[in-house]
Amino acid sequence: DQQVKQNSPSLSVQEGRISILNCDYTNSMFDYFLWYKKYPAEGPTFLISISSIKDKNEDGRFTVFLNKSAKHLSLHIVPSQPGDSAVYFCAAGNTGKLIFGQGTTLQVKP
Amino acid sequence: NAGVTQTPKFRILKIGQSMTLQCAQDMNHNYMYWYRQDPGMGLKLIYYSVGAGITDKGEVPNGYNVSRSTTEDFPLRLELAAPSQTSVYFCASSSGGQGWEKLFFGSGTQLSVL
Numbered sequence: 001d002q003q004v005k006q007n008s009p010s011l012s013v014q015e016g017r018i019s020i021l022n023c024d025y026t027n028s029m030f031d032y033f034l035w036y037k038k039y040p041a042e043g044p045t046f047l048i049s050i051s052s053i054k055d056k057n058e059d060g061r062f063t064v065f066l067n068k069s070a071k072h073l074s075l076h077i078v079p080s081q082p083g084d085s086a087v088y089f090c091a092a093g094n095t096g097k098l099i100f101g102q103g104t105t106l107q108v109k110p
Numbered sequence: 111n112a113g114v115t116q117t118p119k120f121r122i123l124k125i126g127q128s129m130t131l132q133c134a135q136d137m138n139h140n141y142m143y144w145y146r147q148d149p150g151m152g153l154k155l156i157y158y159s160v161g162a163g164i165t166d167k168g169e170v171p172n173g174y175n176v177s178r179s180t181t182e183d184f185p186l187r188l189e190l191a192a193p194s195q196t197s198v199y200f201c202a203s204s205s206g207g208q209g210w211e212k213l214f215f216g217s218g219t220q221l222s223v224l
Contacts, residue, residue: 004152009150041217041218042218043200043215043217043218044153046212046213046214049212089153091153097155098213099169100145101152102150102151102152103150103152
């Protein structure tokens with residue numbers, strides 16, 4: 001029972017263009033959502049988060065959008081840079097437990 | 111600034127052996143977690159703890175045990191290693207359980223059971 005799903009295992013974009021990573025969830029009780037970035041041989045690091053009471057949160061080049069009716073969130077990276085190449089995990093939770101998606105590998109080509 | 115420290119970084123076990131994965135954090139965080147990452151499967155929560163002396167099961171607790179005797183340490187015990195436990199294990203901590211406290215992860219332990 002996969003409560004948080006990232007259906008695209010990989011994504012390749014050109015430097016300077018927009019990267020859009022998607023995430024779907026099934027549990028309507030989730031009340032916060034986060035994105036993590038992971039480089040090889042390192043632990044995930046926090047990128048950006050959003051509360052269920054909001055539909056958008058921005059931090060520099062990163063914007064997360066939440067569509068509660070569709071149980072869908074997305075991460076937009078504009079403009080994409082080669083250093084953004086990594087695995088991106090979305091996570092959702094409540095009461096302190098985070099459930100992670102499978103991850104999407106983003107490759108940004110120079 | 112150590113953050114979350116995991117040891118060892120790599121380990122190979124034979125089937126049936128036991129071992130303890132160590133995790134320590136120096137941020138005085140109440141919440142600590144153990145996740146495993148299998149290829150293409152994302153991170154699965156094994157166990158978590160909301161404070162010293164309190165632990166609870168996550169999504170995939172079978173075959174593992176944990177203890178939390180201090181705020182700083184949260185070891186994960188494998189009693190009878192099985193090939194299905196081959197994975198990368200991540201320990202994480204956060205300051206609270208309200209959702210907005212982001213998790214800080216260690217660099218992981220790569221475990222192979224042969």
